[in-house]
Structures are given as structure tokens and as C-alpha cells.
Amino acid sequence: MLLSFRNDHKEHLNLxxxxxxxxxxxxxxxxxxxxxxxxxxxxxxxxxxNLNIEFHTVQNCIYGLINLLILACRHKLNEADFRxxxxxxxxxxxxxNVLYEFYRSKSEEISEILKKQLxxxxxxxxxxxxxxxxxxxxxxxxxxxIPLITMDLVLKDKEKADELKHVFLExxxxxxxxxxxxxxxxxxxxxxxxxxxxxRTFIE
Numbered sequence: 001m002l003l004s005f006r007n008d009h010k011e012h013l014n015l016x017x018x019x020x021x022x023x024x025x026x027x028x029x030x031x032x033x034x035x036x037x038x039x040x041x042x043x044x045x046x047x048x049x050n051l052n053i054e055f056h057t058v059q060n061c062i063y064g065l066i067n068l069l070i071l072a073c074r075h076k077l078n079e080a081d082f083r084x085x086x087x088x089x090x091x092x093x094x095x096x097n098v099l100y101e102f103y104r105s106k107s108e109e110i111s112e113i114l115k116k117q118l119x120x121x122x123x124x125x126x127x128x129x130x131x132x133x134x135x136x137x138x139x140x141x142x143x144x145x146i147p148l149i150t151m152d153l154v155l156k157d158k159e160k161a162d163e164l165k166h167v168f169l170e171x172x173x174x175x176x177x178x179x180x181x182x183x184x185x186x187x188x189x190x191x192x193x194x195x196x197x198x199x200r201t202f203i204e
Contacts, residue, residue, distance in 0.1 A: 001075060001077070001081055002081065002084055002085050002088065003068075003071050003072065003075065003077070003081075003085040005071075005088075005089070009064060009067050009068075010089060011060075012060040012061060012063055012064030012067070013064045013065075013068060013086070013089045014089060014090065015057060015060060015061050015064065016061050016064065016065070016091070016095070017089060017090045017091055017092075017095065019051070019061075021094045021095060021098055023051065024095055024098045024099070025098055026047070027058075027061050027062065027065060028065060028098060028099070028101075028102040030043065030044070030047065030058075030062050031062050031065040031066050031069070031102070032102075032106065034062055034066060035066065035106065035109075035110075039059075039062075041055075044058045044059060044062075065099075065102065068086070068099070068103075069102065069103055069106055069107070069110055070110060072085070072103050072107070073103075073107050073110040073111045076111075077103075079100060079104075082099075082100055082103055083096050083100060086099055123155035123156065123157060123158065123165060124155065124156050124158055125153075125155065125156075126154040126155055126156040126164060127154040128151060128152070128153050128154065129151070129152040129154070130149060130150065130151040130152070131149075131150050132147065132148075132149055133147070133148045133149075133150055147172060147173055148170055148171070148172055149170070149171055149172070149173060149176050150168070150169070150170050151168070151169040151170070151171075152166055152167075152168055152169075153166070153167040153168075153169060154166055154167075155167065
């Protein structure tokens with residue numbers, strides 16, 4: 001099977017295609033260092049200076065490599081599928097050789113980590129219904145407008161597919177906007193937080 005990459009992950013991996021094979025070998029070493037010991041900003045600053053690139057570019061290259069490793073291990077890719085997957089990004093044959101060796105050398109350890117970190121959630125998302133309501137008056141206040149958004153979040157039991165759980169939620173538009181902003185921030189940070197669990201597992 002071929003891996004399906006998120007747009008931001010594609011961008012991070014695409015940064016690596018612009019570097020030489022030796023540079024990619026070095027980035028793989030930095031990624032392994034991240035896995036074993038956590039991030040090393042001093043080393044990343046030095047790398048950025050030596051390669052004449054920005055600090056966050058170095059970080060994104062490392063995140064891209066570790067995400068690639070996690071995805072490949074999760075789907076237990078063989079060599080052919082791994083090469084075909086990264087070929088779609090634009091890696092040359094020599095670059096593919098380096099990345100496959102990176103995957104081959106760390107796949108067993110990462111696979112064990114993924115098994116330990118697997119959280120069994122009994123429910124999965126099924127549907128979301130919502131409606132917009134407005135309370136225009138009450139006995140105490142005859143002139144008022146209170147907008148509310150009512151939601152019915154439907155979850156499906158993974159083991160019993162015919163059983164659904166309804167979670168009813170109610171919030172005003174301002175709170176919904178705040179929740180949306182917080183979820184977007186959490187989504188943006190989730191990649192780094194997910195990666196940060198990898199070195200902690202090794203250290204423990």
C-alpha cells in the first residue's frame with residue numbers, strides 16, 4: 001500500500017528532497033537523536049547555520065522524518081511500498097536508499113512503542129447534528145436576544161456497531177468560536193506532542 005501524507009507532512013518531507021544525500025544522512029541522525037534523547041535545539045541551530053537555512057526548517061525536516069517513520073511502522077510497509085510512497089514526494093533513488101535504511105534500522109523499536117501507546121477507546125465518531133436557537137424574551141426580561149447552538153454528538157461503540165451514544169452539548173456562538181480556535185491550536189501542536197512521546201518512551 002502507498003502512504004497518504006497530510007499536506008503539512010508533504011511540505012516537511014519536500015524540504016529534504018532539496019538536500020544532498022549526505023545532508024539527509026545527517027538529518028536522519030538528528031531524528032534518531034530526537035527519538036533517543038529528545039530535541040536538541042543547540043544542534044539544530046548549528047545545523048541551520050551550517051546549511052544556511054532557518055531553524056524551523058531543520059525542525060520540520062526532523063518532524064517529517066519521524067512522522068514518516070511512525071506512519072511506515074504503523075502500516076508495516078515492505079521495502080517496495082516504502083520506496084513507492086516516498087517516490088511520490090520526489091526523492092531520488094539515492095535519497096530513497098538512505099530513508100529506507102533509516103526506516104529499517106528503527107522500525108522494530110518504533111513498532112514496539114506504538115503498541116505500548118495504543119489507547120483503546122470504546123467509541124468512535126458517527127455523526128453530529130446541530131441547530132441554532134434564539135431566546136428572544138423571558139418573564140423577567142422582555143427585550144433580549146440569547147443565541148445558542150445545540151449539538152447532538154453521536155458516538156458509535158466499536159465493539160457493538162449497532163449501539164450509539166448521544167452526547168448533547170449547548171453553547172453560545174462566542175464559546176463555540178473559542179472552542180474552535182483551541183481545537184485548531186491543538187491540531188497544529190498535536191504533531192509535535194505526538195513526537196515528543198517517542199523519546200520519553202525510550203528514556204523510561
